[in-house]
Every structure is written in structure tokens, then in C-alpha cells.
Amino acid sequence: MVESRPEDQSETPKEVTALGEETKKEEAEKQTKRKMGGQMQQKLYEVIKALSAMRLCKEDNVPNAILSRRVEPILPEQLPFVPSMPTAGTSTSEIASLVLPESRGPPCLFQGSIGTAYNKKSLQDNGITHILTAAANIGQRYKEDFQYKQLNLLDSPNQNIVKFLDETAEWIDDVLRSDPAHRVLIHCFAGKSRATTITCAYLMRKQGLTLREALLHVRACRPIAFPNIGFLVQLKAYEATIFGSCSDVPLKLEKLFGIAELPKTQDDLADQAPGDLTEE
Numbered sequence: 001m002v003e004s005r006p007e008d009q010s011e012t013p014k015e016v017t018a019l020g021e022e023t024k025k026e027e028a029e030k031q032t033k034r035k036m037g038g039q040m041q042q043k044l045y046e047v048i049k050a051l052s053a054m055r056l057c058k059e060d061n062v063p064n065a066i067l068s069r070r071v072e073p074i075l076p077e078q079l080p081f082v083p084s085m086p087t088a089g090t091s092t093s094e095i096a097s098l099v100l101p102e103s104r105g106p107p108c109l110f111q112g113s114i115g116t117a118y119n120k121k122s123l124q125d126n127g128i129t130h131i132l133t134a135a136a137n138i139g140q141r142y143k144e145d146f147q148y149k150q151l152n153l154l155d156s157p158n159q160n161i162v163k164f165l166d167e168t169a170e171w172i173d174d175v176l177r178s179d180p181a182h183r184v185l186i187h188c189f190a191g192k193s194r195a196t197t198i199t200c201a202y203l204m205r206k207q208g209l210t211l212r213e214a215l216l217h218v219r220a221c222r223p224i225a226f227p228n229i230g231f232l233v234q235l236k237a238y239e240a241t242i243f244g245s246c247s248d249v250p251l252k253l254e255k256l257f258g259i260a261e262l263p264k265t266q267d268d269l270a271d272q273a274p275g276d277l278t279e280e
Contacts, residue, residue, distance in 0.1 A: 056115035063116045064222040065107035108183050111199050111222050113191035130175050130184045134194040155193045157230025165201035173206045196225040210247035211239040
């Protein structure tokens with residue numbers, strides 16, 4: 001009696017080839033879906049950013065004055081806080097006063113959003129001559145009318161912004177000192193995080209304020225000012241390089257400003273998108 005042997009269950013070369021092709025097809029379909037998902041996310045970011053830009057151009061298109069030129073002596077009790085003593089490397093001087101009423105002189109340093117940077121009439125009405133754009137891919141719309149400096153920065157906690165702070169502080173200082181008529185606007189997309197970081201760094205390096213004083217002052221002038229956590233950590237490190245120590249600034253800025261934790265807004269989502277609004 002001949003014993004029957006079980007059929008060979010191994011796959012034939014043709015079956016192996018077919019299985020491999022099926023696996024490749026499935027993987028290609030997954031990659032296509034991921035790519036489509038990424039494209040949809042990018043389009044969503046672009047829609048959010050465009051809507052935010054439209055709103056900012058309509059509702060947040062006037063610059064907030066940060067500093068005024070000094071036209072008379074300022075007594076310590078007239079300041080909104082007790083100024084720190086300037087240290088070596090700073091140039092606290094006659095350029096500006098941290099008191100903003102018109103009686104103190106015309107404002108010379110401003111902060112704002114993309115809406116401000118794109119409002120030519122408001123820029124001209126405020127006598128702005130120079131624009132510092134602290135954002136990537138925001139176009140220099142009025143090159144013939146204003147002098148620009150641009151930094152390709154994203155509003156991300158991982159963005160290395162500290163390496164630009166000396167450069168921007170020197171640029172602002174040089175512009176303001178070179179001509180009494182010069183006025184500077186610092187802006188990003190929402191005028192909230194990147195612009196505030198650049199402004200505070202200038203106030204520390206060139207006006208002798210501590211980080212705490214700078215944050216409180218800028219916040220008083222522009223109520224939405226609020227650097228992201230990564231920028232705040234870098235500002236604290238920058239303050240230590242200037243003064244040798246850090247002022248009392250909690251990482252939760254809501255505590256410093258005496259406010260509840262801020263919810264995320266549409267502008268925050270737009271700022272966190274990959275890139276900003278491109279304007280050719």
C-alpha cells in the first residue's frame with residue numbers, strides 16, 4: 001500500500017511574485033493617502049492663515065507705540081515701573097522714553113501684526129520709515145516706500161531666535177540713532193510672539209530693562225503680546241548674558257500678567273502653520 005504524502009503547501013514563484021506586488025500596491029496606496037492627508041492639512045493651514053490675515057488686516061491694522069523719543073527729563077516716579085540700572089554693553093540714553101504720551105515726544109518704535117505692515121496709510125500716518133519683519137514668507141509689500149529687514153522665523157518653541165537678538169537690537173538702535181525722523185515697526189504675523197521677543201530683546205540690550213520690565217511694558221502697550229514658551233526660555237537666557245542674572249519671570253506668563261490661561265485662537269493656529277502668508 002502506497003502512503004499518500006500531503007500536498008506541498010509552499011508557495012510557487014508566481015504566488016510569491018503576486019504577493020510581493022500586492023504588498024507594494026498596498027504600501028503605495030498608504031503613501032498616497034498620507035500624501036493626500038498632508039496636502040489637505042497644508043490647504044487647511046493656508047485657508048486658516050488667509051482668513052486670519054484678512055481679519056488682522058481689517059481689525060488689527062494700527063501700530064502700537066512702544067517707545068517715544070525723549071524731549072524732556074523723565075523722573076523715576078513717572079515711569080510705569082522702577083527701571084533697572086543699565087549694565088556694560090547697553091546704551092540706555094536720550095533715544096527714547098518708556099512713557100508714551102505725546103507730551104513726551106513722538107513715538108519712534110512700534111509693534112504690530114501683518115495687518116499693520118500691510119496698511120500703508122497707517123504706516124505713513126505714524127511716520128514709520130523702517131519695518132522689521134520677524135516672520136518667514138511675509139512679503140515686503142511696499143519696498144519703494146519703506147526700508148525693510150526680514151528674518152525667516154517660525155512661531156515655534158523649537159525655533160532658534162536667540163541667535164538673531166543682538167543683530168536686531170543693533171539694527172533698531174542704529175536706525176533710531178541715525179536720524180531723529182526714523183521710526184521702526186516690528187511685526188510678525190499676529191504681532192504676538194516673534195515680534196514681542198524681538199522688542200523685549202531690544203529693550204533689554206539697548207534700554208537697560210530687565211526681561212520682567214520689558215514684558216510688562218510691551219504687554220501694556222500691546223495687550224496680546226505673549227512670546228511662546230520656547231522664546232521665553234531663550235529670552236531668559238539672553239537676559240542672563242546681559243545682566244548676569246535673570247529677573248523673576250515665571251515660565252507661565254499668565255502668572256506675570258495676572259490673567260487666566262489663554263485659549264488657542266485661529267491666529268495661533270495660523271502662526272504655527274508651516275510658513276506664513278506669501279506675498280510676491
